[in-house]
Amino acid sequence: MLLVFLSVLVFFAGDNLLFRTALYTRFLPRITKEAKVAQFARVERGRDPSGRKEVLVTGNSRMEYGFWDGLANSNDGSGQIRFIQAATGGSSEKWWYYILKYVDPNHDRYSAIVISTADYTITPFWDDFENDPETAEVLTPLLSWNDWPAFIGSFTDENVRERAKYQAIFTSHSAGIGMLVNSTRILQRFAGGGERKILTDAGPPENVDQLQLTADLSTVTAYPSHFDSFRRHETNLYLNRPSADAARALTARNLLFHSYWAGKILEEYRGSPTRIIFVQMPRSPLPLPAIEAIPGAPQLQANLPRQSNVTFLDPEEFTSLERPQYFYDILHMNAAGRRQFTLGLADRVKALIAPQTSAAPVSASASKSTGSASR
Amino acid sequence: MSFTSLVFYLALAIAALMFYLLPSRWRVPYLLAISCAFYATWSPKYLALLAATVVGVYWIGRKLHDTQTETGKKTWLIGGLILTLAPLVVFKVQAVYVGWLAPVGLSYYTFKLISYIVEIYWDDTAVHNNFVEFACFASFGPQMLSGPIQRGYEFFPQLKDVRSGKTDFAQIESGLSLIIGGLMMKMIVGDQLAQFVTLIDASPGTYRRSVLLVSTLTYAAQLYADFAGYTNIAIGIGRIFGIDSPPNFNGPFSAANIQDFWRRWHMSLTRWLTDYVFMPVRMSTRRLGNAGLVLSIVLNLLLIGIWHGLTWTFATFGLVQGIFMGVSALTLKGRNDFFARAPSSVRKLRYLIGVLATYLLWSFSQVFFQARTMGFAVQRLKQLAGTAPAGSLGFGDLRTDISASLYLCLPLALYLGAGAPGSQWLARPIIRFVPNWVIYGCALLILSALTTSSGHSFVYGQF
Secondary structure (H helix, E strand, C coil): CHHHHHHHHHHHHHHHHHHHCCHHHHHCCCCCHHHHHHHHHHHHHHCCCCCCEEEEEECCHHHHHHCCHHHHHHCCCCCCEEEEECCCCCCCHHHHHHHHHHHCCCCCCCCEEEEEECCCECCCCCCCHHHCHHHHHHHHHHCCHHHHHHHHHCCCCHHHHHHHHHHHHCHHHHCCHHHHHHCCHHHHHHHCCCCCCCCCCCCCCCCCCCCEECCCCCCEEECCCCCCHHHHHHHHHCCCCCCHHHHHHHHHHHHHHHHHHHHHHHHHCCCCCCEEEEEECCCCCCCCHHHCCCCCCCECHHHCCCCCCEEECCCCCCHHHCCHHHECCCCCECHHHHHHHHHHHHHHHHHHHCCCCCCCCCCHHHHHHHCCCCC | CCCCCHHHHHHHHHHHHHHHHCCHHHHHHHHHHHHHHHHHHHCHHHHHHHHHHHHHHHHHHHHHHHCCCHHHHHHHHHHHHHHHHHHHHHHHHHHHHCCCCCCCCHHHHHHHHHHHHHHHHHCHHHCCCCHHHHHHHHHCHHHCCCCCCCCHHHHHHHHHHHHHCCCCHHHHHHHHHHHHHHHHHHHHHHHHHHHHHHHHHHCHHHECHHHHHHHHHHHHHHHHHHHHHHHHHHHHHHHHCCCCCCCCCCCHHHCCCHHHHHHHCCHHHHHHHHHHHHHHHHHHCHHHCHHHHHHHHHHHHHHHHHHHCCCHHHHHHHHHHHHHHHHHHHHHHHHHHHHHCCCHHHHHHHHHHHHHHHHHHHHHHHHHHHCCCHHHHHHHHHHHHCCCCCCCECHHHCCHHHHHHHHHHHHHHHHHHCCCCCHHHHHHHHHHHCCHHHHHHHHHHHHHHHCCCCCCCCHHHHC
């Protein structure tokens, strides 16, 4: 009995010391989502305000590739605004709800929070965001005890919910073998996979001008030279149009997810001085049949509560960037697109939160009158 | 309740505590009760079938023992075999045509009960006159899901110590360490490898031939880690209650020929089939010489194959293994005589080549074991041979955690499967200087941290 008791004691001591305090993330390179989110959240929460109007830019890898906070800040001649790039690949509104609860518990830290969406129109994207097991792995260090019941209950997949329950008790359950790999550079290099990030500050210079498809958009006939087999495979995935029934079901599921979690964020910031700004990212350089919206697809804006501190930027704002010359692959922008989008978004945000400081717009949507990108 | 669930271990802790607090005369009935309760968490509606079979076999065993004539004994033997085999055959056949799931543990308790009846037929003294102890043997919880298949004459003497109230702390601790080790083997090694294999199997046409080849070779290692991990957990749980089970694995990947492989893989089943199928068939075919030997071997392994399921894939798996073993059996003496005259370096090389060849032959036959259909198996073999197209994605296109799992866990699984040579020497300094409760606590932490995000069920639990 003493042996069992002491063993369990050692286990819980290690579990809480290493994992509940997120100590282990200090040893992970920032490229991992667990480390990126945990380190960002910890630093951001503990940071003193800069004295400027702070704008937190959230989103997934599209925003990671699309927005360069360094450029936005250096372009702000007034020095009164500070953009903070917080986008993380694979994240969703569910992640941001809990991350914001952690870093901004009083809902008054930021002058604005930018929430990016792939499309205001709900599309039949196939990923089950609600049951992404990575959600629990990444968010575990940020959740408070009273967050756990609702967090566990939010998973509709029984297996994922079960795992989340374990993670509530044993925080180490969130680590995964990725932790072991990512904690040593040798293993990283050896096991490096298809998610290699090539994102530098300026962004990747390549574009997808060379991407050629058949007329019905079902098959790729030529890939850009910089596309590795992983990106080729990913491109092909986006060309598989789902059946009408599947598209409707996926759209309904995604509407439920996005409206629920975006709505929860808005609820947290109801009555707050923080302006919540929704932006539709440049979607893709060409139509993607797999995620083409169904006829009469619902709009996110129509399914969210109306609040005076919420702004939806014009969905046509950045459609002029939906061209092959601005994209690195079918989803993510390249250096040229990144620059244009960054400057355009920064100007739009400045106009909303500090109109007296904004310069004449030098925005990608200046060509709005010339119509949207060719498809 | 699965062996990998937290609820199971909470229940196990309570059950073990109560076991040792009970007066010793109640411990065997208590073991029977918790075994039945455990079974009921899996197949409550088939608890009645288990109970009926146990009562029937016990009664037949007594009759078999009491009958004096050879004809009478044969009659009771056949009756007992029909009683025990009928449910197994019915469920295996209906699984092909109707698709109902068989009761959990049906195969394993059937084999135990058959061995009990046959042993009485061969040797009167094998009968056991205590129904509660007999029922405990037949339904012993840790062995229910996937064995090991224990004989009555190995189980019953251990109940004497249980009844006497003896508490062997060293046995309990070894049980705990087996459980932790088994969980690590299954949930870290086995499940991590399963992620890779499952990913490739979901769309084999997407991946390069090299990836398909590694996936084929990995499945054998995954199966070992999963099954051996389970067995260790089962043996460990038994030890906590004072019952030691026979081993199921003995470094199968260090076998240099197929015969040796089957002496080291799923040993309790191999031993059972050898004693109750192979030997009787061999005796009746001995006049056929080598043909009889090969026939006995092929039949034995074919039975192993179709025991897994009445499908062409499992039958082909068994047949392929039977052919391999038949060829090996016919040529082994000649090969041994030839190499006996060779220098020791050549003999060592022969051993290494034998180990590699045995693993390759085993992996090749696993293509049929793993495949959902014969078409799938044939297509995989064609892709490996280069006569069917493969895809373009390579190892560099795998997610980092999946490729890392493969690179870390495959060598580990192969090392463990080879019997973990040198592990005691490697572990000695740790065991010498670090208290065992720190080792166990750290092992639990590693187990918690490195398990996959979605656990996989035990592969052999479905058989």
